[in-house]
Amino acid sequence: MIVPFAVRDFLDRATTVYGDRVGAVDEPQQPARPWEGLSYRRIGELARAQAAGLDALGVPHGARVAVVSPNSARLLTSFYGVSGYGRVLVPVNFRLTAEEVRYIVEDSGAEVLLIDPELTERLAGVECRHTFTLGEETDARLYDFATDPKPPEPDENATATLNYTSGTTARPKGVQITHRNIWVNATTFALHAGVSDRDVYLHTLPMFHANGWGMPFAMAALGVPQIVLRKVDGAEILRRVAAHGVTVMCAAPAVVNAVLAAAQSWEGEIPGRDRVRIIVAGAPPPTRTVARVEAELGWEFLQIYGLTETSPLLTVNRGRAEWDALPPEERAGKLVRAGAPALGVSLRTSEQGEVLARSNVVLEGYWRQPEASAEALRDGWFHTGDGGTLDEEGYLTISDRQKDVIITGGENVSSVEVEDALFSHPAVEEVAVIGVPDERWGETIKALVVRAPDTEVDEAELIRHCKDRLAGYKAPTSVEFRDTLARTATGKLQKFKLREPYWQGRERGVN
Structure with a gap:
């Protein structure tokens, strides 16, 4: 029996198994009225309402819906209300200029544009068939539907999200991530990170960035409460860890540095000691940073490597039992490697030293760019553009960046x-x-x-x-x-x- 993978599988399990559990704690400090009391059952209701609202607008299955927003419960819900019901979510970097957002909206052919209230003035000149401000306007126009949405035709190879990334060209490319890509990435990520229904997740990572690395999906399936953080601040991260009992988060190295800096003036014991694991990606951190995370914060450090084009998980580096007795600096030295291939990932390097990958998480292609797609996927391997080496243990180390x-x-x-x-x-x-x-x-x-x-x-x-x-x-x-x-x-x-x-x-x- 083959049942097509679908983005909505993750929320369906959450509503069935963990319906009464807190699904998301919305960011309290935001211009839109925060959504309160969000159980997973309520998130499921809001996702269905959003899909029915898009039906009422005449937005067909397969159409693109762009969202420009910092982290929020409305953006989190859109992963399901849009992608979960047969349309394509286009999560846009909210730091981009109006001209950059205009290009993405036009290139993707988005029929709907949802904008955070803080960005409406800056993006006033960006035109779309339907444009709404997230908050009261969308709550009334998109989330106030009790009718059942039209069911999409199951297709695990259909594009679920279109994520724009800067590459070697002046214009960003739209990365087509399928339901199958998302399903495999989220499931293997949760496996390698040891996620369980006893975890609490903090969204320090922007949700627009490679779909929050897949955490909106992985956490939902396991009933994990998701704490929404709108703006990165080291001291505020520590406060949220303390207030909500956070156990896991994802972060870029700059976020790690911000938390380490805030910890220097934190009064009392660092919250989350011997409980929090922080998963880092974006660039290999220095050995000293890894050692400081474990010594000063008492948090477990994990590193992953991947790209938007790979959903993104390609490698995972987590401490192993064999390393427990090593001195802290030596153990940290092992953790700065990009990691070993994740389940289902094959890696090799070309004669020129470029890292090549093959996996179910690799993109379908670049949106409306067949030549770029063929180049990136030539010879049956995804060409990462990163230079690296694989050691005798099978661990990858990124040594250089071959792309500009x-x-x-x-x-x-x-x-x-x-x-x-x-x-x-x-x-x-x-x-x-x-x-x-x-x-x-x-x-x-x-x-x-x-x-x-x-x-x-x-x-x-x-x-x-x-x-x-x-x-x-x-x-x-x-x-x-x-x-x-x-x-x-x-x-x-x-x-x-x-x-x-x-x-x-x-x-x-x-x-």
Whole structure:
């Protein structure tokens, strides 16, 4: 018997087995009225109502529904109210500019756009067939339906979410993640992280980012209460851990650093000691950071590696019984590796050292980009664009980034996109954008600029110029002016050579 995998399976189990249990604690500090008393049964009712509301609008199955919002219970519910009932959720990075959001809405062909109240003014010029502000407007227009929604045709290979990611091009690509991708990712992630119905999950990770790595699904299936955090703040994370008995969270390295910093002035015992496990991804953290998490916080440190294109789980690194007797620094040194392949994942490296992956979590393709899809999936393997090595234990270590992508604070930034923005300034004749090490963000963005003849421009003006055109986190944090930028005989920039001086003394070309 083959029963197609479906996103709604996770919520269906939650409502059946854990219907009366707290499903989500909404963020109390937000412009929209928080949803209170959200049992899993109530989340199921709201998801059905949202699907019926989309039916009433005439939005067909397969249509795209874009949501631009920080973490909220309404966004959490949309994973089911949209994807769970046959439509495609497009979770959009709320930090993007209006022009960047406009491109995603137009490229995806979204028929509905849901916007957080804090963003309505900034995104006022983004047009869509149906546009609603999350809160009172959507509660009345989308969530106030008692009728049963139209059932979708089961198809585990249908696109469930369309997640836009910055890559090697100036424009982001839409990553088609199927119901099967989501199902396998969430289930294997929960297995490797040891999730049970005794856990409490804190959403420190943005839900738009690779679908919150799949946690909205994995946690629901096991009846785990989900605590919604709208804005990352180290001290507030510690307060939520204490208030709600949090046991597990996912985070970028910058979030880990924020919690460690807040712990320095925390009065009393650090909450969650010997209880919390923190799952980190986005860039390999330093060994010292791993050791500090375990020593200063008393939390268990896990690392994963993956990409939006892989749903994202490819590898997991969690402490093993064989390592328990090792000194803390030595144990931490083992945990900074990207990890061993997750269940169902095959890894190898190409002759050029690129990490290749094969698994049920690999994307269906890039939205309306068949050539890019074929290139990424050539020869039956997904080409990650990351350089790495596999050791004798089967553990992967990421050593370099072969794509022109910078990961800063857990967010992917296309260097090509930043270069395009800088090139639009009349005083810029040549530019190369690279990632350089940064203690807080892992990597930060540096622009190497050659001024046009007879022009003057300073660092502050170029950074401001970028911020006017791109999301703030994509702007360079420093600009270095050069007389020339070294090129090959064919005129190509060799960015690995431009990066070398900034990464000297480090074993890896990523941080």
